[in-house]
Amino acid sequence: MSKFYCGVDGGGTSCRARITDASGNILGEAKTGSANILLGVELAMESLHTAIGEAAEQAGIHDLADISVGLALAGAEQRSAWLQFMALPHPYAHITLNTDGYGACMGAFSGQDGAIVIAGTGSVGVMINHGQQTVIGGREFPISDQGGGAVMGLRLVQQTLLANDGLRPVSALVGHVLDHFNNDIDAIVDWSKTAKPKDYGQFSPAIFAYAEQRDPLAIEMLRATAEDIERLILGLHAKGAQRIALMGSIGERILPWLTPPAASLLVAPCSDAIDGALLMARGQHNLY
The missing domain is CATH 3.30.420.40 (ATPase, nucleotide binding domain)
Incomplete structure (x- = not known):
């Protein structure tokens, strides 16, 4: 021992x-x-x-x-x-x-049976039932991990580039991202070539902060993240999960944005x- x-x-x-x-x-x-x-x-x-x-x-x-x-x-x-x-x-x-x-x-x-959705830098849904593990999502950024901070950051960078090209309205959140790169679009492109999940994830706190200021892009993005997380919650429930805990840095902050069908399934970890x-x-x- x-x-x-x-x-x-x-x-x-x-x-x-x-x-x-x-x-x-x-x-x-x-x-x-x-x-x-x-x-x-x-x-x-x-x-x-x-x-x-x-x-x-x-x-x-x-x-x-x-x-x-x-x-x-x-x-x-x-x-x-x-x-x-x-x-x-x-x-x-x-x-x-x-x-x-x-x-x-x-x-x-x-250590008992239950299920979780974890949304941090990445995301995944896990259910343990009689020792058997069921996993949904969680196949790593960028092909999976919807609802996680890295995907949030990736989407924000994409929308910032669209706004810069005049393809969507500019907002204060767009300005925040452009300021981060000194208003240099080429710098964003160069950065993206080596950026890791945590590099994209660094922008997720700003999305929450600007949403509190009613920034339209931030609100749009948090609604999309909430939908991604709800999809995992409801997916686990469809597989038999009765108790689901929502965890992770994004999971803890997204709760007010969830709709009742998913929110009603959640328990505290x-x-x-x-x-x-x-x-x-x-x-x-x-x-x-």
């Missing part, structure tokens, strides 16, 4: 680690950069090593082999990436790897993905 347990919640923007003792007492916590394994398994492993190392230092743990680790990481649903990541060497007693959505669902219902990952650290929860 391991002396310590570590839960890691890693997405496109950040990687959070929390270490507890066998009784569940929190000993250390840390946060580092992206741990989406589709953006590079070595980069993700480096991020989690840094986060776990900092948390272990807080906890006064010197031998990492005393720690069992549960990893709830974005991108783990792709089997080839999962296999590549799990083939990497590590110093821990044991690791188990599943998706960030699975970790969030475990945390939301304290018990906890978050990092607590779900801690539950994973205590058992076998590997996706493959």
Whole structure:
């Protein structure tokens, strides 16, 4: 039996680690950069090593082999990436790897059956029923992840370019994006060639802020995001989910924009993905 347990919640923007003792007492916590394994398994492993190392230092743990680790990481649903990541060497007693959505669902219902829609940088719907996992969406940006911050940012950049060309009305939100790029359209095009999900996601807070000021483009975009998230909620319900928790940085802020059919299905989560990952650290929860 391991002396310590570590839960890691890693997405496109950040990687959070929390270490507890066998009784569940929190000993250390840390946060580092992206741990989406589709953006590079070595980069993700480096991020989690840094986060776990900092948390272990807080906890006064010197031998990492005393720690069992549960990893709830974005991108783990792709089997080839999962296999590549799990083939990497590590110093821990044991690791188990599943998706960030699975970790969030475990945390939301304290390891019991339930379903979640998580909308952060990306998005996904997950249902756990008698140990079986059902996943909808979550196939990564840009082909999926509707309702997440990256898609919101991508759409905003697209609409900004349309406004610049006179194909839609200019608004204060459009001005905000243009100011960000010093009113240089070529700079936007160059930036887009290497921009990652978190780079697009950086614009999502501005969309919420300008919507509060009744900016028409911001309102249009939040309505579209709400529709995307409602589609995931209703899709899980159609598959049998009776209790659905809405989680993530976008999910928490989009609630006032949801319509009653979807909003009425929602329940408050018990906890978050990092607590779900801690539950994973205590058992076998590997996706493959």
